[in-house]
Amino acid sequence: MSNQFGDRIKLLREESQLLQRQVASQLDMDTSMLSKIESGDRKAKKNQITQFAKVLKVNADELLTLWLADQLIEVVEGEYLALKAILVAEEEVKYNAKKKK
Amino acid sequence: MSNQFGDRIKLLREESQLLQRQVASQLDMDTSMLSKIESGDRKAKKNQITQFAKVLKVNADELLTLWLADQLIEVVEGEYLALKAILVAEEEVKYNAKKKK
DNA sequence: TATTGACTTGACAGTTATTGTCAAATGTAT
Protein backbone atom coordinates (compact mmCIF):
# COMPACT_ATOMS: atom_id res chain seq x y z
CA MET A 1 0.00 0.00 0.00
CA SER A 2 1.07 3.51 -0.76
CA ASN A 3 2.42 5.50 2.14
CA GLN A 4 3.96 8.67 0.87
CA PHE A 5 3.07 10.67 3.96
CA GLY A 6 4.52 8.16 6.41
CA ASP A 7 7.66 7.63 4.40
CA ARG A 8 8.20 11.36 4.19
CA ILE A 9 7.81 12.15 7.87
CA LYS A 10 9.97 9.21 8.79
CA LEU A 11 12.72 10.44 6.50
CA LEU A 12 12.41 13.98 7.81
CA ARG A 13 12.55 12.75 11.38
CA GLU A 14 15.66 10.74 10.73
CA GLU A 15 17.32 13.61 8.96
CA SER A 16 16.57 15.79 11.96
CA GLN A 17 17.99 13.08 14.20
CA LEU A 18 14.87 12.99 16.26
CA LEU A 19 13.54 9.92 18.05
CA GLN A 20 9.92 8.84 17.65
CA ARG A 21 9.60 9.49 21.35
CA GLN A 22 10.59 13.12 20.86
CA VAL A 23 8.31 13.77 17.94
CA ALA A 24 5.44 11.84 19.46
CA SER A 25 5.52 13.78 22.71
CA GLN A 26 5.31 17.07 20.86
CA LEU A 27 2.23 15.87 19.03
CA ASP A 28 0.81 14.44 22.21
CA MET A 29 0.69 10.89 20.94
CA ASP A 30 1.99 7.47 21.83
CA THR A 31 5.16 6.30 20.09
CA SER A 32 3.28 3.25 18.94
CA MET A 33 0.87 5.54 17.17
CA LEU A 34 3.67 7.42 15.48
CA SER A 35 5.27 4.19 14.44
CA LYS A 36 2.05 3.11 12.83
CA ILE A 37 1.62 6.41 11.07
CA GLU A 38 5.15 6.22 9.71
CA SER A 39 4.57 2.71 8.44
CA GLY A 40 1.18 3.54 6.99
CA ASP A 41 -0.69 1.25 9.32
CA ARG A 42 -2.70 4.19 10.66
CA LYS A 43 -3.22 7.60 9.24
CA ALA A 44 -2.52 10.89 10.91
CA LYS A 45 -5.44 13.14 11.72
CA LYS A 46 -5.67 16.14 9.50
CA ASN A 47 -5.06 18.58 12.30
CA GLN A 48 -1.82 16.83 13.15
CA ILE A 49 -0.30 17.64 9.80
CA THR A 50 0.42 21.21 10.79
CA GLN A 51 2.13 20.01 13.93
CA PHE A 52 4.23 17.53 12.01
CA ALA A 53 5.27 20.31 9.67
CA LYS A 54 6.28 22.50 12.57
CA VAL A 55 8.28 19.86 14.39
CA LEU A 56 9.94 18.60 11.24
CA LYS A 57 10.51 22.12 9.94
CA VAL A 58 8.91 21.60 6.59
CA ASN A 59 6.12 23.21 4.61
CA ALA A 60 2.70 22.02 5.74
CA ASP A 61 1.39 22.08 2.19
CA GLU A 62 3.87 19.46 1.16
CA LEU A 63 2.72 17.10 3.88
CA LEU A 64 -0.94 17.78 3.30
CA THR A 65 -0.51 17.00 -0.37
CA LEU A 66 1.06 13.64 0.38
CA TRP A 67 -1.56 12.91 3.00
CA LEU A 68 -4.35 13.57 0.53
CA ALA A 69 -2.58 11.63 -2.20
CA ASP A 70 -2.37 8.57 0.06
CA GLN A 71 -6.10 8.62 0.55
CA LEU A 72 -6.74 9.06 -3.15
CA ILE A 73 -4.61 6.06 -3.90
CA GLU A 74 -6.37 4.04 -1.26
CA VAL A 75 -9.64 4.61 -3.11
CA VAL A 76 -8.43 3.37 -6.48
CA GLU A 77 -5.84 0.86 -5.39
CA GLY A 78 -6.05 -2.34 -7.39
CA GLU A 79 -8.65 -0.95 -9.77
CA TYR A 80 -7.87 -1.29 -13.44
CA LEU A 81 -9.93 1.84 -13.98
CA ALA A 82 -7.86 3.76 -11.46
CA LEU A 83 -6.27 6.11 -13.94
CA LYS A 84 -9.48 6.77 -15.78
CA ALA A 85 -11.26 7.56 -12.53
CA ILE A 86 -8.49 9.93 -11.52
CA LEU A 87 -8.78 11.77 -14.81
CA VAL A 88 -12.52 12.12 -14.36
CA ALA A 89 -12.02 13.46 -10.86
CA GLU A 90 -9.35 15.83 -12.10
CA GLU A 91 -11.71 17.27 -14.67
CA GLU A 92 -14.38 17.72 -12.06
CA VAL A 93 -12.01 19.51 -9.72
CA LYS A 94 -10.82 21.80 -12.49
CA TYR A 95 -14.37 22.52 -13.47
CA ASN A 96 -15.36 23.37 -9.93
CA ALA A 97 -12.36 25.61 -9.52
CA LYS A 98 -13.35 27.52 -12.63
CA LYS A 99 -16.96 27.76 -11.58
CA LYS A 100 -16.02 29.20 -8.23
CA LYS A 101 -14.41 32.27 -9.74
CA MET B 1 -21.15 17.63 -3.37
CA SER B 2 -20.22 15.72 -6.48
CA ASN B 3 -22.51 12.92 -7.51
CA GLN B 4 -21.62 11.76 -10.97
CA PHE B 5 -22.67 8.18 -10.36
CA GLY B 6 -26.08 9.04 -8.98
CA ASP B 7 -26.79 11.60 -11.65
CA ARG B 8 -25.85 9.11 -14.34
CA ILE B 9 -27.99 6.23 -13.14
CA LYS B 10 -30.90 8.54 -12.60
CA LEU B 11 -30.61 9.82 -16.14
CA LEU B 12 -30.27 6.31 -17.53
CA ARG B 13 -33.28 5.17 -15.57
CA GLU B 14 -35.39 8.03 -16.84
CA GLU B 15 -34.28 7.43 -20.40
CA SER B 16 -35.31 3.81 -20.00
CA GLN B 17 -38.62 4.97 -18.60
CA LEU B 18 -38.19 2.84 -15.53
CA LEU B 19 -39.56 3.65 -12.13
CA GLN B 20 -37.33 3.59 -9.05
CA ARG B 21 -39.58 0.83 -7.81
CA GLN B 22 -38.76 -1.30 -10.83
CA VAL B 23 -35.02 -0.77 -10.68
CA ALA B 24 -34.90 -1.12 -6.93
CA SER B 25 -36.68 -4.46 -6.90
CA GLN B 26 -34.22 -5.89 -9.41
CA LEU B 27 -31.34 -4.86 -7.18
CA ASP B 28 -33.18 -6.10 -4.13
CA MET B 29 -33.26 -2.74 -2.41
CA ASP B 30 -35.76 -0.34 -0.99
CA THR B 31 -36.85 2.53 -3.20
CA SER B 32 -35.75 4.90 -0.49
CA MET B 33 -32.26 3.51 -0.80
CA LEU B 34 -32.26 3.98 -4.54
CA SER B 35 -33.53 7.49 -4.14
CA LYS B 36 -30.67 8.25 -1.81
CA ILE B 37 -28.13 6.69 -4.14
CA GLU B 38 -29.43 8.75 -7.03
CA SER B 39 -29.25 11.92 -5.03
CA GLY B 40 -25.81 11.13 -3.65
CA ASP B 41 -27.00 10.89 -0.08
CA ARG B 42 -25.79 7.26 0.12
CA LYS B 43 -23.40 5.44 -2.07
CA ALA B 44 -24.01 2.18 -3.89
CA LYS B 45 -22.09 -0.87 -2.84
CA LYS B 46 -19.44 -1.86 -5.28
CA ASN B 47 -21.09 -5.16 -6.10
CA GLN B 48 -24.29 -3.36 -7.04
CA ILE B 49 -22.59 -1.52 -9.87
CA THR B 50 -22.67 -4.55 -12.13
CA GLN B 51 -26.34 -4.98 -11.44
CA PHE B 52 -27.06 -1.35 -12.20
CA ALA B 53 -25.20 -1.73 -15.46
CA LYS B 54 -27.23 -4.74 -16.41
CA VAL B 55 -30.60 -3.23 -15.55
CA LEU B 56 -29.78 0.07 -17.20
CA LYS B 57 -28.15 -1.60 -20.17
CA VAL B 58 -24.90 0.26 -19.98
CA ASN B 59 -21.24 -0.64 -19.69
CA ALA B 60 -20.24 -1.48 -16.13
CA ASP B 61 -16.86 0.17 -16.57
CA GLU B 62 -18.49 3.49 -17.18
CA LEU B 63 -20.43 3.30 -13.94
CA LEU B 64 -17.49 2.01 -11.94
CA THR B 65 -15.38 4.88 -13.19
CA LEU B 66 -17.92 7.43 -12.04
CA TRP B 67 -18.37 5.63 -8.75
CA LEU B 68 -14.64 5.75 -8.09
CA ALA B 69 -14.40 9.35 -9.24
CA ASP B 70 -17.06 10.37 -6.74
CA GLN B 71 -15.03 8.92 -3.93
CA LEU B 72 -11.88 10.58 -5.14
CA ILE B 73 -13.60 13.91 -5.19
CA GLU B 74 -14.96 13.34 -1.73
CA VAL B 75 -11.41 13.02 -0.44
CA VAL B 76 -10.15 16.29 -1.86
CA GLU B 77 -13.34 18.31 -1.82
CA GLY B 78 -12.75 21.80 -0.53
CA GLU B 79 -8.97 21.38 -0.40
CA TYR B 80 -6.98 24.03 -2.16
CA LEU B 81 -4.32 21.41 -2.74
CA ALA B 82 -6.85 19.11 -4.40
CA LEU B 83 -5.39 19.30 -7.86
CA LYS B 84 -1.83 18.92 -6.66
CA ALA B 85 -2.76 15.86 -4.63
CA ILE B 86 -4.53 14.35 -7.61
CA LEU B 87 -1.46 14.83 -9.74
CA VAL B 88 0.72 13.16 -7.12
CA ALA B 89 -1.67 10.23 -6.92
CA GLU B 90 -1.78 10.02 -10.69
CA GLU B 91 1.97 9.75 -10.87
CA GLU B 92 1.96 7.05 -8.23
CA VAL B 93 -0.67 5.05 -10.08
CA LYS B 94 1.23 5.36 -13.34
CA TYR B 95 4.41 4.31 -11.62
CA ASN B 96 2.78 1.26 -10.07
CA ALA B 97 1.25 0.26 -13.38
CA LYS B 98 4.68 0.37 -14.98
CA LYS B 99 6.30 -1.52 -12.16
CA LYS B 100 3.75 -4.31 -12.39
CA LYS B 101 4.65 -5.23 -15.96
C1' DT C 1 -59.99 19.13 -3.60
C1' DA C 2 -59.54 14.12 -2.54
C1' DT C 3 -56.96 10.21 -4.24
C1' DT C 4 -53.34 7.85 -6.22
C1' DG C 5 -48.71 6.69 -7.09
C1' DA C 6 -43.73 8.23 -7.39
C1' DC C 7 -40.32 9.89 -4.97
C1' DT C 8 -37.86 12.02 -0.86
C1' DT C 9 -36.62 12.64 3.80
C1' DG C 10 -35.63 11.87 8.81
C1' DA C 11 -34.92 8.97 12.40
C1' DC C 12 -33.65 4.76 14.34
C1' DA C 13 -31.24 0.39 15.83
C1' DG C 14 -27.91 -2.82 14.20
C1' DT C 15 -23.67 -3.43 12.27
C1' DT C 16 -19.07 -2.34 10.87
C1' DA C 17 -14.84 0.44 10.95
C1' DT C 18 -11.68 3.34 13.24
C1' DT C 19 -9.57 5.05 17.34
C1' DG C 20 -6.04 5.32 21.13
C1' DT C 21 -3.73 2.60 24.48
C1' DC C 22 -1.42 -1.02 26.60
C1' DA C 23 1.73 -4.87 27.00
C1' DA C 24 4.63 -7.76 24.78
C1' DA C 25 7.82 -8.59 21.00
C1' DT C 26 11.50 -7.27 18.15
C1' DG C 27 15.49 -4.76 16.79
C1' DT C 28 20.00 -2.35 17.74
C1' DA C 29 23.90 -0.68 19.81
C1' DT C 30 27.02 -0.66 23.85
Place this chain on the structure above:
DNA sequence: ATACATTTGACAATAACTGTCAAGTCAATA
Protein backbone atom coordinates in the same frame (compact mmCIF):
# COMPACT_ATOMS: atom_id res chain seq x y z
C1' DA D 1 23.23 -9.08 29.14
C1' DT D 2 21.44 -4.30 29.41
C1' DA D 3 19.23 -0.29 27.87
C1' DC D 4 16.72 2.04 24.74
C1' DA D 5 14.12 2.52 20.22
C1' DT D 6 10.78 0.77 17.49
C1' DT D 7 7.18 -2.42 16.02
C1' DT D 8 3.30 -5.31 16.58
C1' DG D 9 -1.09 -7.46 18.23
C1' DA D 10 -5.03 -7.23 20.87
C1' DC D 11 -8.52 -4.86 23.07
C1' DA D 12 -12.41 -1.80 24.54
C1' DA D 13 -14.32 2.58 23.39
C1' DT D 14 -15.96 5.38 20.02
C1' DA D 15 -17.41 6.95 15.55
C1' DA D 16 -19.23 6.03 10.96
C1' DC D 17 -22.09 3.59 8.07
C1' DT D 18 -26.08 0.49 6.86
C1' DG D 19 -30.80 -0.84 5.70
C1' DT D 20 -35.47 -0.05 6.92
C1' DC D 21 -39.53 2.06 8.34
C1' DA D 22 -42.92 5.68 8.58
C1' DA D 23 -44.10 9.97 7.39
C1' DG D 24 -43.37 13.57 4.23
C1' DT D 25 -43.66 16.14 -0.39
C1' DC D 26 -44.96 16.45 -5.06
C1' DA D 27 -47.57 15.97 -9.53
C1' DA D 28 -51.15 14.24 -12.15
C1' DT D 29 -55.85 12.96 -12.56
C1' DA D 30 -60.57 12.01 -11.33
